[in-house]
Every structure is written in C-alpha cells, then in structure tokens.
Amino acid sequence: MHDSAVLAASMASRGAYARVAPHMHDGDFTPTAAFWWKLVGEWYDRDPQAQSVDKSLLAGMGKRRITNPKHEETLLGYLRDLDTGVSVENVVQDALELKRFNKGMELASAIGSQAPAEKQHKLLEEFQALLQATTLQSLKGEWEEAVDWDELDSVVGQAKRIPFSIKMLTERTNGGALPGHSILIYGRPEVGKSLLALEMTAGMLWQKQRVLYIGNEDSIHVLKKRMLVRLSGKTETEIDSSPKLRGLAVETARQKADGRLRMLHLHRGTAADVEHAIHDFEPQVLVLDQIRNLQAHTAEGKTTQRLEQVASDVRYLLARYSLIGISVTQANDRSEGYKQKPPIWLSLADIDSSRTGLPAQMDLIVGVGADENMMQRNQRALSLPKNKLSSAQNAHEGFIVEYDIEHGRVK
Numbered sequence: 001m002h003d004s005a006v007l008a009a010s011m012a013s014r015g016a017y018a019r020v021a022p023h024m025h026d027g028d029f030t031p032t033a034a035f036w037w038k039l040v041g042e043w044y045d046r047d048p049q050a051q052s053v054d055k056s057l058l059a060g061m062g063k064r065r066i067t068n069p070k071h072e073e074t075l076l077g078y079l080r081d082l083d084t085g086v087s088v089e090n091v092v093q094d095a096l097e098l099k100r101f102n103k104g105m106e107l108a109s110a111i112g113s114q115a116p117a118e119k120q121h122k123l124l125e126e127f128q129a130l131l132q133a134t135t136l137q138s139l140k141g142e143w144e145e146a147v148d149w150d151e152l153d154s155v156v157g158q159a160k161r162i163p164f165s166i167k168m169l170t171e172r173t174n175g176g177a178l179p180g181h182s183i184l185i186y187g188r189p190e191v192g193k194s195l196l197a198l199e200m201t202a203g204m205l206w207q208k209q210r211v212l213y214i215g216n217e218d219s220i221h222v223l224k225k226r227m228l229v230r231l232s233g234k235t236e237t238e239i240d241s242s243p244k245l246r247g248l249a250v251e252t253a254r255q256k257a258d259g260r261l262r263m264l265h266l267h268r269g270t271a272a273d274v275e276h277a278i279h280d281f282e283p284q285v286l287v288l289d290q291i292r293n294l295q296a297h298t299a300e301g302k303t304t305q306r307l308e309q310v311a312s313d314v315r316y317l318l319a320r321y322s323l324i325g326i327s328v329t330q331a332n333d334r335s336e337g338y339k340q341k342p343p344i345w346l347s348l349a350d351i352d353s354s355r356t357g358l359p360a361q362m363d364l365i366v367g368v369g370a371d372e373n374m375m376q377r378n379q380r381a382l383s384l385p386k387n388k389l390s391s392a393q394n395a396h397e398g399f400i401v402e403y404d405i406e407h408g409r410v411k
Contacts, residue, residue, distance in 0.1 A: 007036060008083055009091040011040055028099060161174070184329060185368060186351050204284075213263045228253050290329050384397070
C-alpha cells in the first residue's frame with residue numbers, strides 16, 4: 001500500500017520525509033499508519049540532526065503511547081513488518097498515488113450517496129488535479145475550472161449498487177448500497193439488531209460479496225450458530241436434534257457462503273485491529289456488531305468523543321478499502337418506552353451516547369423498534385431517520401418487517 005511506502009521512506013530518510021511532510025495529513029493514512037506517521041514527525045522535530053528513524057527506538061516510543069495493552073501487538077506488528085529498506089526516490093510518486101486513491105474514493109462515495117452537486121464538482125476538480133500533478137508542490141495552485149464529466153466513469157468505475165435481502169429496504173435506498181456507504185442499525189437490547197445485521201450479511205453473500213463479520217457483544221459461537229441457521233434453512237432445534245441434520249446444515253451453509261464469509265470476535269479492539277482483519281481477508285462488506293464497543297487507540301475521552309473518533313476511523317477504512325459498512329449500536333433509555341406511547345419508530349435522538357458524532361459518519365441509519373404486541377407477533381418497525389442513499393420523497397418512510405426467529409430471517 002502507498003501509505004506504508006510513504007511511511008517507510010520517511011523513516012529511512014529525513015530528506016524523503018521533508019519532501020512529502022508539508023503536503024501530507026493524518027487523514028491521508030490508515031489509522032494504523034497515521035499513529036506511526038505522527039511519531040516519525042515528532043522524532044525529526046526532537047532531533048534536528050537525525051537523518052533517519054531507528055525502528056526499534058520508535059517502537060519503544062510508540063509502546064509508551066499505547067494506552068490499551070490489547071492494541072499493542074497490532075500497532076507494533078505493523079511497524080515490525082514495515083520494510084524500511086525501500087528506495088526513497090519514489091516517495092513523491094507514492095504520496096501522489098496515495099492522495100489520488102483517497103480522493104478517488106471520496107469522490108466515489110459522494111456520487112454514490114448523491115451528495116450536493118457542488119461538492120461532487122469540487123471533488124472531481126481536486127481529483128483531476130491530482131491525476132495531472134507530477135509534483136506535490138503543484139497541488140498548491142488553483143484547481144482547474146474546466147471539468148470533464150465524461151471522466152466520471154473512469155473515476156467511479158462501473159459501480160453497481162448491491163441490493164439488500166429485504167425488498168422494502170432496497171426500494172427505500174434506490175437499489176441498495178455502494179462501496180464506501182456506511183450503515184448503522186440501532187435499537188434497544190433484545191429487539192433483534194444482530195438478527196437484522198445477520199440478515200443483511202446473508203443478503204450480501206447471496207450477491208457474491210465477501211463479508212467480514214466482527215462481533216464483540218454476543219459470543220462468536222452464538223453468532224456463528226445464528227448464521228448457520230440463516231444459511232442452512234434449518235431451525236436451531238433441528239440442528240441440535242441430530243448429528244446428521246447438523247452435518248447437512250453445515251454443508252449447506254458452507255456451499256452457500258463459498259468461502260466468502262469470515263466471522264471474528266474482537267473484544268475492546270480498535271480500528272487498527274479491524275484494519276488488520278481487513279488486510280487478512282480482503283472483504284467487500286464489513287459488519288461491526290457493535291461499533292460502540294470499539295476503542296480509540298489513543299487516550300480515551302468521554303463516550304461521545306470516543307464514539308465520534310471510532311466512527312470517523314471506521315468511515316475512513318470503508319473509503320480506503322472500498323467497503324460497504326454495516327454497524328450495530330444501542331438505542332438509549334428514552335426508547336425503552338413511555339407509559340402511554342412507546343416510540344416504535346425511533347429517531348436520531350434515540351441513538352445511545354451520540355446524537356451527532358456517530359450519525360454524522362453514516363449514510364443510512366436504520367432504527368429497530370417494537371412494542372409488546374409487535375414482539376409477540378414477531379414484527380419490527382424499521383425507521384429510516386437518515387437516508388442519503390436515496391433522494392426520493394419516501395426515502396425516510398419506515399416500514400414493518402416480519403421476524404422469522406426460528407429460521408433467523410427478516411422479511
């Protein structure tokens with residue numbers, strides 16, 4: 001990856017660092033690389049005579065900055081595997097390629113989410129300038145006024161929306177989700193948030209997408225069994241009734257997933273840990289159940305600040321690796337129910353601990369609500385308080401779905 005190349009060259013040579021540092025920002029790097037990029041800058045600032053960075057000493061410096069020991073191996077492992085023996089001559093080209101990739105993904109996301117035309121226009125101008133630039137210094141000039149809109153196809157490729165398995169959700173989102181889109185599912189405990197996430201996962205598998213499902217709330221064994229039920233079409237009772245039926249269910253699920261599903265448990269992990277899993281599996285869809293349990297790899301502040309940082313890091317990963325993201329979180333106590341009118345249809349105000357920071361990073365927000373009668377009838381109310389995937393008049397209209405608990409389906 002180009003961010004690793006830029007970081008490695010900058011560690012190997014102060015001259016290389018000096019050529020690119022004035023033009024680079026933390027947001028140009030993945031969260032893991034950004035952690036070390038900051039420390040490389042501090043290294044050169046502290047020692048004006050230093051001509052390179054000692055990897056082992058930098059590792060010690062970084063180790064003292066890591067507040068959660070659980071994240072130590074991921075961050076130190078990245079540095080350990082970094083090849084600082086690279087040629088420093090290509091550092092400017094690597095930096096340009098890194099910026100081109102990031103800007104291209106930002107543009108694709110803006111087009112896919114139907115951002116305002118002014119924003120798309122500006123991003124396209126910036127992307128074209130990056131394509132034409134041969135030096136980082138040339139980026140300081142004015143962006144070209146002329147925009148070749150015919151180049152949009154080459155920018156976003158033949159991006160095709162991936163439909164959801166829930167027909168009404170596909171209709172409400174103008175055909176489904178695009179790479180870079182971030183989706184949030186929220187609701188009160190035991191209402192069926194994870195079941196909805198598993199349903200979306202199954203739908204993505206039907207569309208031949210590679211899905212990385214990272215859980216940190218329920219046991220990974222529980223999640224895997226629920227997915228086995230959903231993919232096999234057998235109930236949990238049937239699977240538990242005999243080894244033969246269980247074997248048939250496993251084989252059916254294996255064939256349907258076809259190597260495109262990986263389910264992991266990550267307790268109190270960070271975006272850097274998630275990134276490591278992305279590198280390992282190379283998915284097209286990332287599911288985080290729950291995003292509220294991810295930690296910031298730097299010092300943690302209030303819950304709202306931590307959630308905002310985590311959501312921003314995850315959003316960057318989606319754009320960086322061209323992924324569809326599906327995250328799960330809790331609704332706050334307000335949605336537990338009023339004495340007279342339980343809020344079946346949830347609003348943004350019902351998202352726990354973050355009414356602005358977390359929602360701001362999302363393109364589609366799906367609230368899962370129900371009263372006692374609906375729970376007994378296996379029905380749920382799906383609200384859409386935020387929907388940037390469609391500009392249709394009914395884009396924010398909620399709808400009722402049926403929960404087939406026995407077969408792990410939502411329809």
